[in-house]
Amino acid sequence: MQNFRHQTGDATGQIVVETIDPLAIKNDHTYQIGFEHEGRFDKTHTTSFTVVDITGGARDTVVARSQELNIDAVVFDGLKLSLLNDELIKPVLRGVHWSDTTRNLIQPVVWDVFTAPPFLSGKPYPANYAIEFGEMGVDSSAGINLFGLPPATKFPVNFRIRNVTENRYIKFNLFEFHRSAPNPEPAELRGRLDEADILTFFEPDENGNQVLTYGLSMSADSTAELPGPGDTLYLPVRKPFLSFDTFVFTARGPQEDVSKAQMSLDSIKVVPNPYVATAIWEPRNVFTSGRGTRSIHFIHLPRRCTIRIYNVRGELVDTIEHDSPITNGTADWDLLSRDRLDIAYGIYIYHVDAPGIGEKIGKFAIIK
Structure with a gap:
């Protein structure tokens, strides 16, 4: 096997392809693995996967809608394919990173499903996100009010949040706090993501209603640099295989020395x-x-x-x-x-x- 790559999507599960019969391998044949899923938010789950031989532009199905989604293997053309699916949808704080790693930019201290006990608990959503910074007014804090949280207002900000998995922008609330609370946020920092601020993320349900999902809290390190135009903060989420995901690999039979x-x-x-x-x-x-x-x-x-x-x-x-x-x-x-x-x-x-x-x-x- 060679050139195994995650062609589209960003699921975090693993795929293992092993050779079990070298003589049955179709040398230099290229295969594509695709998935189907159902549900939304925390109910999202993989339902099946399909393997198609795409050699030379053909589309010959060799595994059709298999439901062997964890550990159990399917066998085709001398190969054994096993899936290790991530069924739990959960943000990964250790994977958060800036596009520019050479600068000392402010860092998140919390990247998780948002909770405000006992009233509020967000729903996990299977997508990665990117906070893209630009000029002031590139987007606005949505001002979506939720019971149990401070009043939210709509005001311009210098960033927008993109759902990377589905390639679209989402609504969010920015709650601004001064690192020396309860002092108010200085006017020059109004609408800018800075230390001690909190972001809440929203995703639409099937009826278009905004549903609370994740929360991001920034550190209170006053020595760190604030992001500006051109900076991007990447926020990964562990998630199962989705219909957005395709994997491609090429089979290689025994090679002659x-x-x-x-x-x-x-x-x-x-x-x-x-x-x-x-x-x-x-x-x-x-x-x-x-x-x-x-x-x-x-x-x-x-x-x-x-x-x-x-x-x-x-x-x-x-x-x-x-x-x-x-x-x-x-x-x-x-x-x-x-x-x-x-x-x-x-x-x-x-x-x-x-x-x-x-x-x-x-x-x-x-x-x-």
Whole structure:
């Protein structure tokens, strides 16, 4: 497997792809994993996933709407796919970071589902967020009043909050506090996210009503720098696989070690050599007349090669194209010419041509 990547979405679960049958792998085939989900807010959950072979622009479904969403594996094309789904939706404080990590910007001390006991408790929402800073008035604190919180008013601010997962902007309240409370916020800091401030986030329900979700509290460190235009604060949330999520990977079958294959060219042999009337692996002749099936084996072959067989006069007798998923492979020859006639007894020359690896010339005898 190579180039495994999270193509779209930002679910935090893990996907494990393992090889269980190297010979069944479709080399260089590309697969896409997609998901379906139901519910909103804390009721959001993954319902199924689908795997599609998208090689060459095709869309061939190899796993359809599987519900094996945790640990249990599905098997296809020599691969085993297991999911470790994050079912709990929860903000991740340790993952919060600024776009510019070289400056000492104010830091959040709380990034979690908002609660104000005993009256208020927000609902988790499965999305990542980004606070994007600009000029004053780029957005406004929404002024959404909730029982149990101080009165909220609408006023211009120097930032807006984007739901990154769904790529849209949300409503929010900014509660401004001075680090030396109960002193009021200085006029020059009005509408700017600074130390000791609190943000509450809202998401719309199916009827368009604004629902309280998360809360963000900033530190009271007066030595930290305040963000300005161009700064972005990223706020991650742990979440299950959603319909926004797609993963892509390319399957790789057993790979041939070229240097090793070159060294092993000398190991190529014909068995039996000489061929005397018969070989032990030939099936019993069930016919009342005729010789029946005959064959010799070319062994220790590289994965891909062309075997040309000549008589001692240099005439081409037959050609074998060998293409195997494994190294140290074997090719059979039925002792018939390319015209499908029985060959004569005698000495024959074989030439093995393995592109990118090398060549091997040898001989074998067919004895009556």
